[in-house]
Amino acid sequence: MKEKKRVRISHDFREQLGLVLEGDGVNYCYQCGACVGDCPTARFSEDFNPRTIMQSVLYGLKEEIASDTLPVWMCSNCFTCFDRCPQEVKPIEVIIALKNLMASEGIVPKGVEAAAAGILKTGRSAIVSNTTVRRREELGLPPLEELDAGELRTLLDADANGEGEK
Amino acid sequence: MKLAFFPGCMIQVRFPQMEAAVRKTAPALDVELIDLPGLGCCPDPVFFKSLHKLDWLTLAARNLAIAEQAGLDFVTICSGCTETLAEASHLLNDDADLRGQVNERLHKIGMEYNGGVATRHLITVLRDNLGFERLTASVTRPLTGLRVGVHYGCHLLKPRKIMQVDDPDHPTVFEDMLRAIGAEPVDHVERVICCGKSCRDCNLPEEMTLTVLRSLKTAEVDMMGVICPSCFDSFDIGQIKISRKHKLGYTIPPVYYFQLLALAQGLTPAEVGLDKHKIKSERLLTL
Incomplete structure (x- = not known):
């Protein structure tokens, strides 16, 4: 006989998530599944389902959703669930809040942190190369302004590597 | 029509041909693109936001504050920048406490944002303010x-x-x-x-x-x-x-x-x- 998994409901996790901007929207979720129908990620993968992610949050099943690979990082960030939800849960924003919470514990997929750190190093999300400079010249565009990324770091209390004091 | 131009990093750096297309077609549409100094990454609505949403909102508010200081609305040409700046405005306009929290951070660099900037993609400006007739009229x-x-x-x-x-x-x-x-x-x-x-x-x-x-x-x-x-x-x-x-x-x-x-x-x-x-x-x- 298949062993039944016991669900231990934990409200702490939901409360913790509620402290992140728009992480508390999940409390209005009544599990209707409107977020699933037009979700492109759910269409292409059985491993991602916004309704079950909301359910896991409601139960406080942190270990099911807090990993650097699956499933929240599969989200396409398309905002369709934001538009579909009759309860204004904004599932995408709850998923982003989950990512924020995981990031504060150091759980981040490769590449994501580097992309964000680049912004605090140069002010831009893309690296200006010699090709960029040459191509802009050829197209008759003005040269790119040198940005004061130090100002951005001051704003966020981050150090020179773009690491924030969270 | 005068608007603060927000081309965005990805277009400026990786696909400058898009920026060139906008800068070169705008004059015939009666759109004056104003380049404001100091604008940083919008920041990106996917990775940066997924690490720290309040930081994301704060950097967006800094950009909005620069446009507000200049007394101009933003015109964007990248969908990602449009989303970040429009969503940030929405959140800041909707919630005075949140705006206060973000402004406390902005004060550290001598800035403040009071909710006065609208962000619209150029195509929305063309449709709603100038009209598609103007597009057609510019065609040779x-x-x-x-x-x-x-x-x-x-x-x-x-x-x-x-x-x-x-x-x-x-x-x-x-x-x-x-x-x-x-x-x-x-x-x-x-x-x-x-x-x-x-x-x-x-x-x-x-x-x-x-x-x-x-x-x-x-x-x-x-x-x-x-x-x-x-x-x-x-x-x-x-x-x-x-x-x-x-x-x-x-x-x-x-x-x-x-x-x-x-x-x-x-x-x-x-x-x-x-x-x-x-x-x-x-x-x-x-x-």
Whole structure:
């Protein structure tokens, strides 16, 4: 006989998530599944389902959703669930809040942190190369302004590597 | 019409041909693009936001504060920047406590944001403020007979309540803009699906991009019209990788709307960098 998994409901996790901007929207979720129908990620993968992610949050099943690979990082960030939800849960924003919470514990997929750190190093999300400079010249565009990324770091209390004091 | 120009990092750095197309077509549309000093990354609505949403909001508020100081609204040309700045405005205008919290941080660098800046994509400005007639009036070489399959992408239209551009399920704005310059928009099944670029999973971006490409192939388009630099990336170099892997031989050129407008205004393909795309449209290059 298949062993039944016991669900231990934990409200702490939901409360913790509620402290992140728009992480508390999940409390209005009544599990209707409107977020699933037009979700492109759910269409292409059985491993991602916004309704079950909301359910896991409601139960406080942190270990099911807090990993650097699956499933929240599969989200396409398309905002369709934001538009579909009759309860204004904004599932995408709850998923982003989950990512924020995981990031504060150091759980981040490769590449994501580097992309964000680049912004605090140069002010831009893309690296200006010699090709960029040459191509802009050829197209008759003005040269790119040198940005004061130090100002951005001051704003966020981050150090020179773009690491924030969270 | 005078607007603060927010070209965004990805366009400025990786796809400057898009910025060139906008700067070169704007004068004929009576749009004056004002370059404000000090604007940083919007910041990006996917990775940066996923690490720390309040930091994301704070950097967006800094950009908005710069425009507010100059007394101008933002005009954007990248869907991602449009989403970030519009959503940030929405959050800050909606919640005085949150605005106070963000302003406390902005005060550290001598700035403040009071909710006075609207952010609109250039196509929304064209439709609502200037009118598509102005697009048509600027055309000297209509793109007659050019079959363009539209790929809308997500962030131009969604979230609907915040973006207020068009119905995300049945949008028409892109097709209307194509008709305004003489091209023929071609309907296809996967017109509004995501390109998959933001999924952190090796298979999903490929599957979604491939789904769009198959849809366009079936519709027998000459090229695909895009409005977002991230989508462009998926369909330019991304298409080459996918097509090679699946031995499809797909070469559907992705073209940014304002590059098409530039050609319709009589500019040369090289002036808007069409010769620099990985998948080139021979038809456009020989115009």
